[in-house]
Amino acid sequence: MQAAVAQEGVVVRRLLQAIVLLCPALTVAVKGGANGSLMLAAALSVFALLRRRGPAGVGLPRADDEALRAYLLAMASPVLVLLAVQTLHGASWAVGAVSSSARFLLAVPLALVAVRMGRDLVPWADASFALGALAAGAVMLFVPREWSLGRWGSPFLDPINFGALALLLGMLSLLSVDWRRRDPPAVRLLKIAGFASGLAASVPTGARGPWLAVLIVIAVLAITTLRDRPPGVRIAVWASLAAVLLAAFATVDAFRGRFDLMAVDLGSFFWGGERDTSPGVRLQIWQAALTAFAEHPLLGLGGGGFAARVDGYLASGVLSPLAAEAARAEMHNSYLAYAADFGIPGLLAIVAVFAVPAAAFARRLEADPACRRAALMGLVVVTLYASCAISVDVFKLKMMAAFYAVATAFLAAIAFAGAGSHRQPRREGLPAPGASE
Secondary structure, rough: OOHHHHHHHHHHHHHHHHHHHHHHHHHOOOOOHHHHHHHHHHHHHHHHHOOOOOOOOOOOOOOHHHHHHHHHHHHHHHHHHHHHHHHHHHHOHHHHHHHHHHHHHHHHHHHHHHHHHHHHHHHHOOOOOHHHHHHHHHHHHHHOEEEEEEEOOOOOOHHHHHHHHHHHHHHHHHHHHOOOOOOOOOHHHHHHHHHHHHHHHHHHHHHHHHHHHHHHHHHHHHHHHOOOHHHHHHHHHHHHHHHHHHHHHHHHHHHHHHHHHHHHHHHHHHHOOOOOOOHHHHHHHHHHHHHHHHOOOOOOOOOOOHHHHHHHHHOOOOOOOHHHHHHHHHOOHHHHHHHHHHHHHHHHHHHHHHHHHHHHHHHHOOOOOOOOOOHHHHHHHHHHHHOOOOOOOOOHHHHHHHHHHHHHHHHHHOOOOHHHHHOOEOOOOOOOOOOOO
16 A cells, blocks of 8 residues: 555655646747646645645644745635635625635645755756747747737737746846756756747847836846845946846837837826826726726625726716727736725735745745755746736736746745654655755
């Protein structure tokens, strides 16, 4: 019996390692790749938890793993909050929002099982983001789709979300250099090529939000890295990177045209009375969402409530016809989407999905090098998502929620390897964190 359970543990471990390696590439290159990876990983994790109950079971982290416990609670909170609010409204489930937030809940069993594998995941994660970024470049090179004039994405992923994922994978590829050892030249070249590929794939999308979010990521990296260097060196390094990025915005045609257009559109909205520009439509929707939140702060309008009010906002002149059409599809702001439909509880839940994992990763920046690098990459994932959430509802697409759940769960598992109660010996096929294969 013990041998059979041990064999099951080996199978679960191998499949989870394969998901770690392939998930980023599947996310950008295969429709359903992110959701499939999450569902399979969660199912394997639940199976492992159910098969290992009792004294030898995985169990929940003890109280000394406070940051990990906080991460698990934050990822579980949105779906629980949304269901509670809907119940208080006396309404049926908000299928879209609940289904999207349920992806976060699936990160809980995944993290509980993966944290026992810990550093054993690093060899598989080491090239994962490079492969994902290269896959994004291949999609843009061989099978791009023009969603609107001059705006390119993948056959199934719109320019904004594809651009954000490509950019994120490129940055993570660069951050993975020398993660678990000094990389051989070929591996280092692969990761640098992934960085270049991710950035290059993002440019034709014309997505401005992700590139502006990079400035926030740079600020986070400036605070959290090069701590052994003098303050002047740290400031010079990261200020130089920010200056290079701003120079690209000003000189590269693909950037300059989009940002020049944004400046013109904002001027037209505020001083020219032209409401139906790209930023103008967003500002109209945000105004309507803030109005809805102010009128119903405790429980919001309920799932789908804002979309149902759009015709009223159109009739009252708060929204133009073009803005009303856009509002029915998306609120273009994750925070306002949760606040308008689910009130203060919804707003706190979506903030927790970003803020709590960010704080948890930040607490592991003083760990050993392998764990510290995973924590830094997790912090970058959270920061980019949280920043992009200001201008787009990043979890409107369930695959974006799925990738966030998978990426943060696996990076948290590595970052917390060896923390607190998880210094345990190998049992029943799942290794203790940091154990060798």
